[in-house]
Amino acid sequence: MEENCLKYRKVLKRYNSQMLLAAEKTFSASTVSNVTLKHIVCHAVSPVLFDYVYWMLCEARNKKIERLYFFARDGFILYKIALLIVKKLKLNVDCRYLYISRFASRIPLYHFSLETAFDFICEKKIFNSLRTVIQNITLDKNEFEYIRKLLNIEENRLDKELSRQELEELKKSFLKNESLKSYIYSLSEKAYESAVKYFAQEGLYDNVSFAFADVGWRGTLQVSLNRLLSKKIPAFYFGLYTDEFLKKSCNDLWAAYYFSPVKNFVRKLHFNNSLFECFCTAPDGMTSGYEFKNGKWIALFVSEGNVNCKKWFLQEQLNLIEAWTENYLSLGIPDNPSVKMDEKLLCALMFRPAKNEAELYGSYLFSDETNEENLIQLAPEYTEKDFKAVLLRLLHKSLKRKCVKSFWRYGSIARSKLDFLSKFVFRSYCYAVSVWTSIKQK
16 A cells, blocks of 8 residues: 555655645544545645646636636535635635536526527436436426426336437427427526526626636536626636537637647546546535525535545545645645646556555446436446456447446456456557547547
């Protein structure tokens, strides 16, 4: 375990010795029982997150941006880090936390264009079914049942996986269904009214210069908010895979720290956005909408809280990151952010994880579904059966056998009991898939 941490220490020692001091101090003072978590958070996660937030604050200051809105939930710890930096360095940037999600920003837009709405509703994901499609319209159980009956969908058909072609056919049928369109329109209008009132309360219509802060990936949330606000608001991202959506309404209104759509090809191959979200996420559930209560507008959540607070070490991770940030800031003015250093740290963890590191973060409960149901481990262990499925696919494309679903393939490989050669073939296959995916995104 000590040997695994050495790879991070070497990087910090070379690029930023003050960060190494902060790491050792935080590690020694922490009472967190999981040593692997302490090593990773103190020596890799915290330095990377700090660099991104510090870069963002410097960019905001240089561009005379007065206020930053950090998106829930992936912006939670970024917001906490920003508050500590602003306070210590006395920066004139007002940092705020905005309860928002892709779901909460899209529903209010549906009534503007139902055709565009159905593009989102029938959007291709890792797993698609009639249930997930309806949940892109509503998460309310009564409304869900109303739509199910309106569409004459039997309960035993709800969870059958849909192909891309079936999604397209479903979208066409929805566009012809006047009753469904009318119902979605009314739901959207209601959601729009509450959303704009919450935004007004949070100062999004104030006459000040502000920007959004998020982890990134596609920028769809920025596009949705700009449409809702009828403004063109810039955004800062850790990374962007594509600017396909941003080109339509937010062209040149963004800046990315770590990678962008047309640059940093190799960096993207060694990166895992799902794992990165595990570093940043909040203890809250996902925002589903807003309601007026006790004299103010508040967020509604899909669930009472993030299940990883109880079943993983989420709160311990958040506490470690804040403690590390305070310790680092106590050492004086921070060094300029080093993307090179961050790349080496992230590559060592994401692309070449040790078994104990993969066991820890691979057990994080993750879901890409709107309602956050069907949580699975981020990186479940690959087995001989999964390896054989890959071999069959390599031998002939038509021989499609499914592997266990993994959001972090290199983590699943590291957790497996496969021999060295099998792991090498598996990693090579995953790398080839990543290369092909990145080329297609260009």
